[in-house]
Amino acid sequence: MPEPLLRLADIGKSFLGVRVLADVDLDVRPGEVHAVVGENGAGKSTLMKIISGVYVPDGGTIELDGAAVSFRSPRDAQRAGIGIIHQEFNLLPERTVAENVFLGHEPVRRGLVDRKAMHERTAALLAAAGETSFDPGVLVGRLGVAQQQVVEIVKALALDARLLIMDEPTAALADHEVELLYALVRRLQERGIGLLYVSHRLTEVFDLSDRITVLKDGRRVTTLATADTTGDQLVKHMVGRELAGYFPPRAVPGDIGAVRLAVHNGANHKLRGVDVQLRAGEILGIGGLQGSGRSALARALFGADPFTAGTVELDGAPVQLRSPRAAIRAGIAYVTEDRKGEGIVAGQSVLDNALLAGRAVFPAWRGRGPRTVKVRELLAAVEVHAAGDDQEIRFLSGGNQQKVVLARWLALGPKILLFDEPTRGIDVGAKSAIHDLVRKLARDGAAVLMISSELPELLGMSDRIVVMRDGAVAGELPAGASEEDVVGLATGALTASEVTA
CATH class of the missing domain: 3.40.50.300 (P-loop containing nucleotide triphosphate hydrolases)
Structure with a gap:
């Protein structure tokens, strides 16, 4: 079993005296999809923001490749190889795909942006992600939602991301687009990229993940091998009780x-x-x-x-x-x-x-x-x-x-x-x-x-x-x-x- 790419230990965070996270442990291995689930308010978003450098934890340690790290900003996390794909995309619709992918770190030649190199590198990244349906020169605003999500992922790969956080990645996707995302996730796994996958859709969690961590009230309840658990067991961990059937009785x-x-x-x-x-x-x-x-x-x-x-x-x-x-x-x-x-x-x-x-x-x-x-x-x-x-x-x-x-x-x-x-x-x-x-x-x-x-x-x-x-x-x-x-x-x-x- 490979050593963890990322390891969190005893992570805590409070806002205005209110404890949001307490003593949370988590690790992600190379090529693993590690799902994080829990009810709204469980602390999922806060934990992801700590990993991606948006928040600084009040306590605990973060290790990357076995070495302690401290992120003071999202830029620190990006430099360390951590990317985050938000539910709401962070793209400029009136810029091209290539311009979005290399925004802020454009290749330069003789003091000018090297657009040819930017285009070629974007094309290579898209090909590696298995995306050939659009050109790096197309405006992002002309792409569909699933294609824009690919652009977000490729943006992270352009920064040599080794760990990707995906926050509700299918929330805006049509049914047929979800399968495309599945294929992309598996391709990223094959490249050894670790993925933290946050989703309310338990079907996706079971389809994609290798392990599942459950958060409740800011604490880690358990971490389970996906193959060894069921939907009923997972729900019980999440809500603290058994749900008497997922749906109420139909009308007679x-x-x-x-x-x-x-x-x-x-x-x-x-x-x-x-x-x-x-x-x-x-x-x-x-x-x-x-x-x-x-x-x-x-x-x-x-x-x-x-x-x-x-x-x-x-x-x-x-x-x-x-x-x-x-x-x-x-x-x-x-x-x-x-x-x-x-x-x-x-x-x-x-x-x-x-x-x-x-x-x-x-x-x-x-x-x-x-x-x-x-x-x-x-x-x-x-x-x-x-x-x-x-x-x-x-x-x-x-x-x-x-x-x-x-x-x-x-x-x-x-x-x-x-x-x-x-x-x-x-x-x-x-x-x-x-x-x-x-x-x-x-x-x-x-x-x-x-x-x-x-x-x-x-x-x-x-x-x-x-x-x-x-x-x-x-x-x-x-x-x-x-x-x-x-x-x-x-x-x-x-x-x-x-x-x-």
């Missing part, structure tokens, strides 16, 4: 009522001939690849990108949903997949975010009255953990931010809820709480449409599944459908008649 036939929302031959610039029915008391799952029309359907129903053809019926009566305001007045709520960009106002308080939709649409909500009391009660009911409702929402974990968004819509008493990736970037414990809440809403009579890229979630939560492909409905599946059927319809490998035969 008597729980599902009449058709609440129906779309007939709906179309716009992204959708064509869509026929969908959503019933009271059910969770209708929407599956498909990224760009298949899943989010376009939710946005059309919410009036953000309205249907330009076809008809929509609400409780059997035709309705025009030409704007989000019209949809909200009709009793429709929409939890967007882009929580940061569209779901919250980062600089505003928890309470102001929870009151946002009501204040925007209903004049009676403006000011501080009984509705403010109701919203505060809802924030407590969905168990938002914050220093107070006057705390800025940007300081909350992703799971708590999502609960604030849910409280915002619950306060309006919607009949129909549209959830687009409701648990993306959220830890296992918070996911379970949101799953329970979504199911309770359906049991109480709401009609729920839920989009998810995570097949276990889609299959575990849905009473029925509609699969989209190329802006149209590819087929419908009953509860208990297989992953193979969903993927087959989503990719076109199967037709609707083949999966229902």
